[in-house]
Amino acid sequence: MGNYALILAAGEGKRMKSETSKVLHQVCGKEMVNHVIDIMRKSGIQDVNVIVGNGKEQVIEKTKSRDVSYSVQEEQLGTGHAVLCAKAFLEGKVGTVAIFTGDAPLIQESTVASMLKNHAEGGFSATLLTSVIENPTGYGRIQREGEEVARIIEHKDCSPEELLLKEVNAGMYLFDVEELLASLQMLKNNNAQKEYYLTDVIEIMRGKGLKVGAVITEFDETRGVNTRVHLAEAEAIMRRRINTFHMENGVTLVDPQSTYIGADVVIGQDTVIYPNNLLEGKTVLGKRVTLYPNSRIVDSQIADDVTVTSSVILESAVGKKTSVGPFAYIRPQSVIGEEVKVGDFVEIKKSTIGNGTKISHLTYIGDAEVGEHVNFGCGTVVVNYDGKNKFKTVVEDHAFIGCNTNLIAPVTVHEGAFTAAGSTVTEDVPAGSLGIARAKQVNKEGWVQKRKESGKY
Template sequence: MYNCAVLLAAGEGKRMKSATPKVLHKVCGKEMVNHVIDTLREAGIEDINVIVGRGAEKVKESTHSRKVSYSFQEKQLGTGHAVKCAKEFLLGKKGTVAVFTGDAPLITADTVKKLISFHESNGYKGTMLTSIVQNPYGYGRVIRKNNGEVNKIIEHKDCTEEELRINEINAGMYCFDIEALLNSIDKLSNGNAQGEYYLTDVIEILKSNGQKIGAIPVEFEETMGVNSRLQLADVGKVMRRRINNYHMENGVTLLDPENTYINSEVEIGRDTIIYPGNIIEGKTVIGENCILYPNSRIEDSVIEKGVTIQSSVILESRIGENTTVGPFAYIRPESIIGESVRIGDFVEVKKSVIGNNTKVSHLTYIGDAEVGEKCNFGCGTVVVNYDGKVKHKTIVGNNVFIGCNTNLISPVKVNDNSYIAAGSTITEEVPGNSLAIARARQINKEEWVTKRELKK
């Protein structure tokens, strides 16, 4: 059976009070609409049409990599009107179309599969997701027949006293027989107080034609939508719990899951221990047996096994096995740190390669440099890579010892097995196996203070 999906993503989201289209607000690092697209793909639906409206270009830009098609809803006149805007996408297709919303990112692939399977195996022309809730106030109620089929959907304000006691609510997610949907969509009317075309009216049209309508209940949290910043936070909390539970079930120790923030595409190896306050973003990959002490931020980086990180920032970089970073280190993009390296407190590395077993223990800046193996950087070393117009490169060989408070004025090369005296400003190449001293000779003027009567 051919399956496709229509994704409603045209709403402005006025209650969000944002210049960003509602469906592009992120949950655990990914736009809500992309969460839903990825879930539909995981459920086996490849042909997806996204209905865009307000902020259409921004939505297209953010979803382009997902290889979806688009329909445009110029005016937001209700969910039924939105699906009507996808008519050209549906024409000529036979099978099942799933209709989901781009602001409900918690739906799971298993639920999508169950919905479609339930729909097709029972021969329904329309099937809806519902939820059983303790307090259904404000939600449309699902009225079933004795055989379990849907009889009708009644808005809260139209319910009788008996109907108000029903706690099965419409989740606003559906699948339809494509031909049945196309035959019904043009019959929708906007004769209601809001002047909008409702997709729920398709259910009534199908029923009036003697078609069977099904409903399958799922957990309410899966159908939670976002219309405000408060709801965005609620959905984010559920998503974080799912992500963190997944990692813990796969052998990762999270000492305080409620205060650990891991984005949806992060990979973490087993026996890694993560303390609270860590923020792990993007497509970061963390190896086995790492320790992340509190309050680090890691984005789009590879952390190999056995690494220890303390209160540091690592962006778009790679950290080799058994290296230690921090506390308070800053690894900027395009840096490659080797194995068994020591990057200590208040060290900044930018767009540089650091060789294995090198130690950069504290208060040092390395930018646009290639550093060899088994080097030692003294406290306060600065690679002076910028002349005010251009960034220049510094090359440091293997087994180099750099004394404290050294300035390496780029471009410059320090060859293997050399030493640089503390306090030097190096502007010329240092030969291998040599000692470079680049500082003024000390002069002591005895009794200088006494002669000038400066002694206090």
């Protein structure tokens, strides 16, 4: 006995008006189908099969990192047909299969867990997810017999009395695998669309005397995304949910409505986030971090007591008690140590910066290994690229780089060495030495007057 999942992700999504597969549009920084896959996994369902069709190459590319298998629906002949296309995945399995849609990213782990519990304890062959809404127009109604589901009635087929029913089908199900496979063989497409509907399986099971149950959840959880308007609505709901979660766990959001936090972001207690910050991907913030307005942090680890102001940090790590910004740019594969100052208009690319180092302003450091307690003067440039190759620069502990120094890689400034302001350093500077690499100043007296007299000024 096991739990399995099928994710329906074969639809074309014409109403999105996009070259991107509908299920790959992102909500809070993650593809909708990956939201659903991740919720299945969090709910304890490890064996997940994604049913692909339109744009299948795109969907496979974006989901393959989640270790799922695939079934292919070449023709779009309805939800029942889609599940039939996964017959090879289901055959030989014993247990429960969850069938969810890849364009409904708002489903929550607790709801799936409740469905699984209710399904098992009730001895049901099928369990539906439903919602109760005030205006159910257009939705299939749930007709019950006691606690069990008698049938699903499409809106167009409802009698006046049935139109008054407010419990509607969400299109998400649990089935006993063996009973599902048996019922799928009995599906017919004798309808106007000539399609095979998964909802007909419920009627087939009821006709066999099998028990069908239902779990009611909030309508917001069951929302499918079919248009860009729906996408924005789902984004707003999930963003509010994410922000509420963090605030309830000890994070201060000064203005939640203007704070954008991705679904997989982790934030420590007593962190304070000011307006217009964007946290994406697998970003992890430690405790007591302060993010002043207007920063973007992506797939990065920010340690305790860090301060960031109006800066961009991409795929990097920042150590404890470091300050970044304003207007700093930390590019991928950078590791910034503890108690470092990365000041205004500083750019760091693929470099390691040791503890206590100060890079206060107007400096570029690329492909460098920088030690501890180094001081970079204003306007320093690590010249790492010769037009063809990138080279490494090493600046050892306690070095002092004078203002407007160019370090032409490959080069090493050894421990405790200084460079004179305005130097272009092309050779290693020995430990404890002063490197001076600038032309001797020459003053040409009377030069300006002569230029004026020549008519060139």
